[in-house]
Amino acid sequence: MMNEKRKVWLGVGSALASTLVTGQAVADSPTHYSPSTAVVAPGPVMEGEGGEGEGEGAVSVNLAENDAQFLAQLGLIRGHLWVGMKLYEQGHIDMAKTHMKHPGDELYAGLVSAFEARDLPGFADELQALADAVNNDNSAETVNNAYQALQHAISANEPIQQMSAEQVLKSISSMLVIAADEYAIGITSGEVSNVHEYQDAFGFQQITLARLDAINKSEQEKAAAEIAETRRIIEGLTSLWPTTTPAGTVEGDASRIYGAASRIELEANSL
Template sequence: MIRRASFIFLGLALSSAALAAPKDSVKFAVTLEQMRGHYDASLLNYRNGDLTMAAKHAKHPANELYAAVRGDLTPALQQKFLADYARINQTLAARKPYAEYQKVMNTFYADVDAALATLGTTRNDPKFAAQVIAQILENAEHEYEEGVQGGKVTNLAEYQDAIYYVARARTWFDRSARSFPQHQRDETAAALRDAAAVIARKGDVKALEKAIDQAREELAEISGVEQAAKSSNATYFANIDRLLAAAKGHYAGGMLDDAEEALIDAYLENFEYLESPLAKKDQALETKLEKTLREDLRALLKSKPSAPKFNAAVDAALTDLKKARALLGE
């Protein structure tokens, strides 16, 4: 009977993992690695005594990124992630010794590995790994553009994100390199070294772009997925309009999680790429829109307002986005 119960439990566990198959496996893995990158940066700042910056990095995984993967996690992993976030924040707030902060982080990292394990054999597919590495590097390039101007760090958090995103990409590369064809492996390794060197010396963003484009070209050869052209500002604005409209529709239909995911995508996958050019035209408008799309609409959503109230807030954001579009000539 004990063995029979064990097999039943195992079967349930495997079924649970199967049910958690992500809608977009690459996005799922990349988002989890972004979480790790933020927490790696938080650990560095905590060890160095900069608790303000440690807290800034620590808030992103729970406050922004979790919503993007929540629906792809098993119920058990959802509970573990939420418990991990709570422990991390409590340890940070209590200013516990660094060793304790690192310990709670390591627990979260183990749960991230468990989440990645739900991908099954996909996780070990070199073509999949190449796509994940390429996307992490693209995110690193964007963070660097936001964090460094003229050889000087203008936004420390974004600069540190770039450092640790490249480090996470390197971890995936080292884990998968043996499965890559030698030429692409060598060229990608060289490009990764060049990217890290540019970031370390706070070099010109064009130099980083060149290194990352080289890496992504080689990774595209491995994955067989053609490197996508960078989206235009017009495309980002169109995506935001579509996602905000979807958020209103989901909310009206009582699908709060789907509405929140649409809001997250509007900000993380689109508006973030408009922040820098918009700030150069109108810093106040950029700051207002960032807060609206990143925090205010989601906070309102969680308060469960009437549909007309939620729609009115979204429409106000769309009005500001129309102003931003005009400023950027779109």
């Protein structure tokens, strides 16, 4: 399992968009390129003192001020939890436990200083309660109640209702870059090589769709065409996850997700 800090990136920059979109922005068929060259401008963000990111080769981002990237980080946590609950509901309890534990250990810790700077309550207790309910094999009712309580707690920390459609789309684009990174680890040359990372990518993709519905009404109206196109692009990726627990061969390529991220970045930049 890769270190979560490696997966926290700044938004897809214009250099990334120009790299990925040549000959692709008006076409649905994916352009194949090496994932190792996909992220051009961004670097890994490691949350540090005062909300600043730092690390060798990293590009710093201040999550206390950058709403798009703060929302993306919360989205990653939601994605882990979404796929964890999906696996739980399907009876894959051991797999579910790994996803419930993961966000609290790494992603959440990187957000604490941003919560403090933004005067937000955070949701550490609710996150722990869900992890405990699943890990202690509590009843399905207890687990579901804990999950719903956590969803409400996360919402209380999200700035999405005050954000422009442009900011939300950029946040979605960033999340899809992470999903592509995960998918590239999970599926190698059409073979399942790391099912956990494949599942992470699925959760992230699903949360990006939910983000579109959470954009405030005024911004929904102003950016209706761009939001609709973003939805079409994200929904077009769903076939990459034929099941939550694949084995053997999966006909999928991370380049499709990288391409989707770049096209959504262009939609955002057009607003």
